[in-house]
Amino acid sequence: MSLLTLVLLLAAGAMAQIGPSWLDAPMQGWNEVDKGVPSAQPGTELQAVLDRRCGSSALAKSATADAVRKAGWVPFLHFDQVISRGDIEVVGGMTAATTPGCEATVFNLFVFVGGRYAGTVSPVTMTRNRDGDVGPVRISGADSLMADFARYTPTDTECCPSSRARVSYRIEKGSGRPVLVAVDARRIR
Secondary structure (H helix, E strand, C coil), rough: CHHHHHHHHHHHHHHCCCCHHHHHCCCCCCCCCCCCCCCCCCCCCCCHHHHHHHHHHHHCCCHHHHHHHHCCCCCCHHHHHHHECEEEEEEEEEEECCCCCCCCCCCEEEEEEEEEEEECCCCCEEEEECCEEEEEEEEECCCCCEEEECCCCCCCCCCCEEEEEEEEEEEEEECCCCEEEEEEECCCC
């Protein structure tokens, strides 16, 4: 393989990461009051097989994890951490985990308030190591949270995004049912 071919292949891989993203547009509401956990698209393994292989025993008896499971996702702890404060809980749901350590590779994060589903942190299913992959999530108040997302630039390699975006959310409870609303997205690096 020539050096030029290698450079073109690497550039194509990085450029595949770049493109219009929901993180580049003004924040639009994608979560709706009284909508249940969105149904998962089938993954590379049957849900029961993936759940046996990678499911979190810490979530085995969780009502919120059961809601995620009933929608076809396999519940997991994001970064192997319980994300909970007050009545807010964030539960991961995956449809694929390709590493031996069961790192979720196709997934979303689901927010619950008082045990009721409020919404997802991303309007699209995320893929690990791709543009828009969620990183740290912080519950920043009684009705707010923040999440950081990987952003790729044209010079980044497939492994290593050099930029980050932070999305701020608020939880609206006015209707009696919680709904997660993305308020702001800004580049932080």
